[in-house]
Amino acid sequence: MKVILSIVALSLGVSSAFADPRDRDYRTDEVRDIQERLVELRLVDRGFEVDGVYGSGTREAVRDFQRDHNISPADGEAGPRTVDALFGEGDKGAPQQQARGRCKSEEISSTGNARPIESWALKLAKKNWREEVRARYGEEWSDYNNAQVSLSKCFESSVGGVPLKRCRIVATPCNPI
Structure with missing residues (x-):
């Protein structure tokens, strides 16, 4: 079945970049992000290699x-529920209003790259937001969990007929007291 889908995708001109990241030994930046998060959470042994390959160790x-x-099921596949739990995503559609402390006066907006899974697209939008905030105000302001979020919205796009998700966030950086 995968061979047939691959042939169809190639005949339609769809890049292999949109293959299912849960396929055995598939290499992507998203897999690298998952691996880095597993290391941050200390869920892997010392010597675990962050290589972007979704192999047996990552699984x-x-x-x-x-x-x-x-x-x-605990199947080792990083589906939407698992990715949401790994990266601490709550309700993806509802803006967060939990900011504490002092806040900047300007909202920072960010859009993530299109991805096949919405939670990954949202994660990329947040990553881009953090990078922008770090560049403007420094590391201590870049915690998205303390930000006042006024918009967190994902929408569909399509590349070569492949449905993708893209997310946009608008948030005011806050620094807890």
Whole structure:
């Protein structure tokens, strides 16, 4: 079945960049982000290589994470629920109004690159927002969890007929007291 889908995708001119990131030994930046998060959370052994390849080591670490967080099935695949839990995403559509402390007067907007899974697109938008805030105000202001979010919206786009998600956020950087 995958061979047929690959042939159809190639005949339509669809890049292999849109292949399913859960395929065995598939290499993407998203996989690298997942691996880096697994390292941050100390869910992998020392010597775990962050290489962007979704191989057996990554699959086993994701499976352990799923078991620890009661995500079923615990199959080692980084689907939307697992990615949301890994990166601490709550309700993706609702703006957060939990900011505490002092805030800047300007809102920073950011849009992430198009991705096949919405939670990854949202994660990229937040990553871009953090980078922009760091560049303007420094590291201490770049915590998205303390920001006053006025917009967090994802929408569909399409490249070569492949449905993708793209997300945009607008938030005011805040620094907790």
